[in-house]
Amino acid sequence: MSVRDETVHAHFRWYTPGPQPNGMQATSAGIWVIDQHDLECYLLDPATGHTIKQFLTVTSHSSGITWDGDALWIASTFTPIELFRYSADGQELRRLPTPGASEKSGAHGLEWIDGTLWVTVPPSATTYQLDPATGAILRQFPAPGNRPHGIAWDGHLLWVVETSHRTMTGYRLDGTAERVLRMDDGPSEGPEPHGMTYLDGALWYCDANTRAVCTIDIP
Numbered sequence: 609m610s611v612r613d614e615t616v617h618a619h620f621r622w623y624t625p626g627p628q629p630n631g632m633q634a635t636s637a638g639i640w641v642i643d644q645h646d647l648e649c650y651l652l653d654p655a656t657g658h659t660i661k662q663f664l665t666v667t668s669h670s671s672g673i674t675w676d677g678d679a680l681w682i683a684s685t686f687t688p689i690e691l692f693r694y695s696a697d698g699q700e701l702r703r704l705p706t707p708g709a710s711e712k713s714g715a716h717g718l719e720w721i722d723g724t725l726w727v728t729v730p731p732s733a734t735t736y737q738l739d740p741a742t743g744a745i746l747r748q749f750p751a752p753g754n755r756p757h758g759i760a761w762d763g764h765l766l767w768v769v770e771t772s773h774r775t776m777t778g779y780r781l782d783g784t785a786e787r788v789l790r791m792d793d794g795p796s797e798g799p800e801p802h803g804m805t806y807l808d809g810a811l812w813y814c815d816a817n818t819r820a821v822c823t824i825d826i827p
Contacts, residue, residue, distance in 0.1 A: 611785050611786060611787065611788055612786065612787045613787075613788045613790070614787065614788070614789055614790065615789075615790050615791075615792055616789045616790065616791060616792065616824050616825075616826075617791075617792050617794055617795075617824070618791055618794060618795055618798065618813070618823065618824050619795065619822060619823050619824075620795045620797040620798060620820055620821075620822050621657070621812070621820075621821045621822060622656060622657030622820075622821055623657060623797075623818075623819040623820055623821070624641050624643070624650065624652065624657065624814060624819045624821060625650060625652075625657075625659050625662075626641065626643030626646050626648055626650060626819070627643065627645045627646060627819065628643055628644045628645035628646075628816045628817075628819070629641045629642070629643050629644075629802070629803060629814035629815075629816055629819060629821070630642060630643065630644040630669075630670060630671040630672070630716075630802050630814070630816045631670065631671055631672040631673035631682070631683070631716075631717070631718065631758065631802075631803035631814075632673065632758065632803040632804060632805040632812055632813065632814050633673045633674045633675050633680075633718075633719075633805050634654070634805040634806065634807035634812065635675045637651060637660070637696075638651045638652055638653055638654060638660050639651070639652045639653075639654050639805065639807070639812065640652075640673050640675065641673070641803070641814060642665070642667075642670040642671070642672070642673040642682050642803070643670065644669045644670050644671055644685070644816060646664075647664060647665050647666075647667055647668070647670055648662050648663070648664055648665070649662060649663050649664075649665055649670075649673070649680065649682065649694065649698070650662045651696075654807060654812075657821065661696075663694075663697065663698030664698070665682055665684075665692065665694065665698075666692075666700065667682055667683070667684035667685075667688075667692055668684050668685065668686040668687055668688065669684070669685040669686040670682055670683065670684060670685065671683050671685045671715065671716045671717075671757075671802075671803070672685075672715050672716050672717045672718040672727070672728070672758065672759075672803065673718055673803070674718040674719050674720045674725070675720060676693075676720045676725070677720070679693050679694060679695050679696065679701055680693070680694045680696065681693050681694075681718050681720070681725060681740075682694060682718070683706070683714060683715035683716065683717075683718055683727070684714065685713055685714050685715065685716065686712070686713065686714075688703075689706050689709045689713070689714035690703045690704060690705060690706060690714070691703065691704040691705075691706055691715060691718070691725070691743075704725075704738070704740070704743040705743055706727070706729065707727065707729060707732075707734075707736045707738065707743075707745055707748075708729035708731060708732030708734050709731055709732075710731035713730065713731050714729065714731070715727045715728065715729050716728055716729065716730050716756065716757045716758070716802075717756065717757055717758045717759035717768070717769070717803070717804070718759070719759045719760060719761050719766065720761075721737075721761050721766070721781070723740070724737050724738060724739065724740065724746060725737070725738045725739075725740045726738070726759060726761075726766065728756040728757065728758075728759050728768055729751075729756075730754065730755055730756055730757075733750060733751050733753070733754050733756060734748050734749070734750060734751055734756075735748065735749055735750075735751045735756065735759070735766070735768060735779070735783075736748045737781075747781075747782075747783070748783075749779070749782075749783030750783075751768055751770070752768055752770040752773070752775060752777045752785075752788075753770035753772060753773050753775075754772075755770060755771045755772045755773075756768050756769065756770055756771075757769040757770070757771045757801065757802050757803070757804070758801065758802060758803040758804030758805070758813060758814075759804060760804045760805045760806040760811055760812075761806060762778075762806045762811075762826065765778035765779060765780065765786055765787065766778070766779045766780075766781060767779075767789075767804065767806070767811055769801045769802070769804050769813065771800055771801055771802060773790075774790065774791040774799070774800065774801065775788055775789060775790050775791070776788070776789040776801070776804070776811060776824070777789075789811075789824060789826070791824075795820070795822060797815075797818055797820040797822070798813070798814070798815035798818055798820030798821065798822040799815065799818075800815050800816075800817055800818075801813040801814075801815065801822075802814055802815060802816045803816075809825060809826065809827065810823040810824060810825050810826060811823065811824045
């Protein structure tokens with residue numbers, strides 16, 4: 609099967625309140641964003657970026673966030689290199705070990721699909737499907753490049769960002785690549801995709817360097 613390769617343009621939306629956003633998850637309540645610098649978890653209005661609520665985490669260099677229907681999962685990239693589960697009001701519920709982590713770094717992207725937790729891990733350049741009850745690896749496949757970051761599920765494909773290459777690769781859940789989106793030169797506000805989520809027919813991403821949130825339409 610050939611991979612559909614496309615060049616796409618991103619559109620700037622707004623800036624996050626935190627200084628270095630590094631993970632995003634769209635929900636019916638708003639878009640959750642985790643910041644790798646102030647370690648705050650923000651719930652933001654998708655239309656304006658205004659803060660609905662926020663709480664401080666005990667993660668380190670946080671990167672990656674998702675919602676399992678009842679609670680949030682947040683990746684702590686530096687020590688403690690673990691996957692944290694938090695209630696929406698900021699109560700820590702539990703932790704899981706990060707697969708494929710090195711001694712210094714762990715996961716960068718999280719997504720929840722049909723009762724399982726999906727994780728991208730740069731040290732191993734791999735995407736994992738985990739049993740959220742035990743942390744056991746159910747499936748894994750190579751991530752694109754050596755700097756995989758945010759991941760997003762659109763109901764058909766699991767999109768994985770490669771930040772250095774500025775690409776998003778859409779995979780079927782068996783690990784087969786189906787589409788590759790290559791960003792053009794714009795926008796200047798958010799040229800480097802980090803965290804990512806899916807909402808209303810578009811991939812939303814945040815740039816940890818500029819605080820920009822941008823969208824890419826994927827018809």
